[in-house]
Amino acid sequence: MAERSLAAFAGKTVLVTGGLGFMGFNLVQRLLHADVTLRVLGRSWPPILGNLESVLDGATFFHGDIRDEALVDDAVAGCDLIYHLAGKSGPAASNSSPLEDLDVNARGILTLLDACRRLSPKVKVVFPSSRLVYGANASQPTPETAPTAPLSIYGVHKWASEQYLLLYERLYGIRTTILRITNPYGPFQRPEQKSYGVVNWFIHQAMHNRALTVYGQGTQLRDYIHVDDVVDALLIAGAAKEADAGIFNVGSGRGVSFVQMAEVIVRAAGRGTIKHIPWPAEQAVVETGDFFADTSRIEKTLGWKAGVPFELGIQDVVAKYRRMESSGALGGAEMRL
Amino acid sequence: MAERSLAAFAGKTVLVTGGLGFMGFNLVQRLLHADVTLRVLGRSWPPILGNLESVLDGATFFHGDIRDEALVDDAVAGCDLIYHLAGKSGPAASNSSPLEDLDVNARGILTLLDACRRLSPKVKVVFPSSRLVYGANASQPTPETAPTAPLSIYGVHKWASEQYLLLYERLYGIRTTILRITNPYGPFQRPEQKSYGVVNWFIHQAMHNRALTVYGQGTQLRDYIHVDDVVDALLIAGAAKEADAGIFNVGSGRGVSFVQMAEVIVRAAGRGTIKHIPWPAEQAVVETGDFFADTSRIEKTLGWKAGVPFELGIQDVVAKYRRMESSGALGGAEMRL
Numbered sequence: 016m017a018e019r020s021l022a023a024f025a026g027k028t029v030l031v032t033g034g035l036g037f038m039g040f041n042l043v044q045r046l047l048h049a050d051v052t053l054r055v056l057g058r059s060w061p062p063i064l065g066n067l068e069s070v071l072d073g074a075t076f077f078h079g080d081i082r083d084e085a086l087v088d089d090a091v092a093g094c095d096l097i098y099h100l101a102g103k104s105g106p107a108a109s110n111s112s113p114l115e116d117l118d119v120n121a122r123g124i125l126t127l128l129d130a131c132r133r134l135s136p137k138v139k140v141v142f143p144s145s146r147l148v149y150g151a152n153a154s155q156p157t158p159e160t161a162p163t164a165p166l167s168i169y170g171v172h173k174w175a176s177e178q179y180l181l182l183y184e185r186l187y188g189i190r191t192t193i194l195r196i197t198n199p200y201g202p203f204q205r206p207e208q209k210s211y212g213v214v215n216w217f218i219h220q221a222m223h224n225r226a227l228t229v230y231g232q233g234t235q236l237r238d239y240i241h242v243d244d245v246v247d248a249l250l251i252a253g254a255a256k257e258a259d260a261g262i263f264n265v266g267s268g269r270g271v272s273f274v275q276m277a278e279v280i281v282r283a284a285g286r287g288t289i290k291h292i293p294w295p296a297e298q299a300v301v302e303t304g305d306f307f308a309d310t311s312r313i314e315k316t317l318g319w320k321a322g323v324p325f326e327l328g329i330q331d332v333v334a335k336y337r338r339m340e341s342s343g344a345l346g347g348a349e350m351r352l
Numbered sequence: 353m354a355e356r357s358l359a360a361f362a363g364k365t366v367l368v369t370g371g372l373g374f375m376g377f378n379l380v381q382r383l384l385h386a387d388v389t390l391r392v393l394g395r396s397w398p399p400i401l402g403n404l405e406s407v408l409d410g411a412t413f414f415h416g417d418i419r420d421e422a423l424v425d426d427a428v429a430g431c432d433l434i435y436h437l438a439g440k441s442g443p444a445a446s447n448s449s450p451l452e453d454l455d456v457n458a459r460g461i462l463t464l465l466d467a468c469r470r471l472s473p474k475v476k477v478v479f480p481s482s483r484l485v486y487g488a489n490a491s492q493p494t495p496e497t498a499p500t501a502p503l504s505i506y507g508v509h510k511w512a513s514e515q516y517l518l519l520y521e522r523l524y525g526i527r528t529t530i531l532r533i534t535n536p537y538g539p540f541q542r543p544e545q546k547s548y549g550v551v552n553w554f555i556h557q558a559m560h561n562r563a564l565t566v567y568g569q570g571t572q573l574r575d576y577i578h579v580d581d582v583v584d585a586l587l588i589a590g591a592a593k594e595a596d597a598g599i600f601n602v603g604s605g606r607g608v609s610f611v612q613m614a615e616v617i618v619r620a621a622g623r624g625t626i627k628h629i630p631w632p633a634e635q636a637v638v639e640t641g642d643f644f645a646d647t648s649r650i651e652k653t654l655g656w657k658a659g660v661p662f663e664l665g666i667q668d669v670v671a672k673y674r675r676m677e678s679s680g681a682l683g684g685a686e687m688r689l
Binding site for chain 1: 447450451454458459462463465466501502503504505509511512515516519523
């Protein structure tokens, strides 16, 4: 399915904002092998891995911030498809720095959409929203029709971003697809992006034989999804007309308890320990309770379904980092996740 | 009811942001007669009417912008109750200038809430949201439980503001009441605030014997409410514990067609004409279709109900402007609505 989508991009100009972030870099790796004119906009340079600067060979790099209107104009003009992955992640962080979250996430996407309206009104924009737009304790599995009631500024801005996109579709004909992604994990997450995904952070800790900190009993269910599956969903969403104006959950559809996730990681790494501590206040307030996604809409509409089983997915990520570490590709004493 | 609420404010410090705007100035007029320490934050000076500078006698004026963190800190410190009425109005305008709407409306309220969290965590914040958070063609009358699906950036930011408030209540205990106001009209609207309320604009036009422009047939229903009723609701919401964490529609609960509204104004003014023109594109896209509010929640919970019948309300506003004009209180050749 995803490979057919890549074929559909032939000859198109595709922009990935946040293309050096965790999800963006995984997507860029796939697009580099496609017959597209690839543009990458990102703040960070050198990219994820110091000695892998050559990975962007063949793409045009726009170095800077998503709030920089002139830079965004340059990157957007003439695009057929935009993956808007630039942004700041993390619900607890957003509650500590609400104005920064507003600026990066809300102003960022409005700046992009304004450029689309002026310069590329026929463009399609694919946007990764989040399960965090839903309220706590929604029915499980959670369908896209569940009430939105975010517990964080981050979640409010994800929901607002969805509304901006739908509004720009209605007002200016800019096509859009919104993917509400659950808990992604996989290679190419930076260590400083701890707040993004706890799974990657735990893999990082386990591989260094450190403690994996679990709040409380850790029995809350989560829906963990390998980034390869997410990238497939992004590619299909970008290519399929049936995805236009749609909001789709992207998750495994399976609930795995938090502590079980930690156990799988310790087992796969063959190192690390699990340590239970009481819930910190700033984490307790953003805790949603059990969550796993109802993914029947995207299965029926776009034919996408997660393919990587959780245990195998974790083993895959651990193996990838081992290879990178032993090949020296990580370019430093500290493994970069 | 509202008078009892004013009595409940005795000895309290009350801040009105946007206190020189249409709704704010009407509220301030009532609070000046109450036993409160009144603070007013506003951008505009002199206020509404040039020769009425003395109207703020007894209040402390904080002159500046809601995004000015130092000014907001000064205004917020020590407050018991805040009416956050500062902001930029108008759905069509917000679609033309989305980044400006983001900055004034979303950054504005986040700046205020951040000051509350740091300086006045026991404060209560009353916020005027809007019927424009609802989607088009919601069931009529529209209850608070109807889906939110704004047609404008303005509506998205009103909904986001509601979510910020509820989040700050949950995270930091800041009490809040959200009023989703329908179509308010009344005295003290500035001519440059045309986008705020079409009723006031039409009164202005009719009193100068100009044309009242109606898009299409003007059969769409609206829920017009006199600002005196809105001020009553604001006062009750500020005083009643039952209002905490609540979202309430504030409207007449009665649907009046747009063209009927124009006819009532022409009749009350004894001047003006009605002119039908095709829908301009930028207005058609934000048109919600019929709307009138289900106000049973606020009636049951807070005992508030609109009291001013539409025809009498319009006659009252026309008479008020006539008096102001003939007394010279308007301080200029042009009546200031």
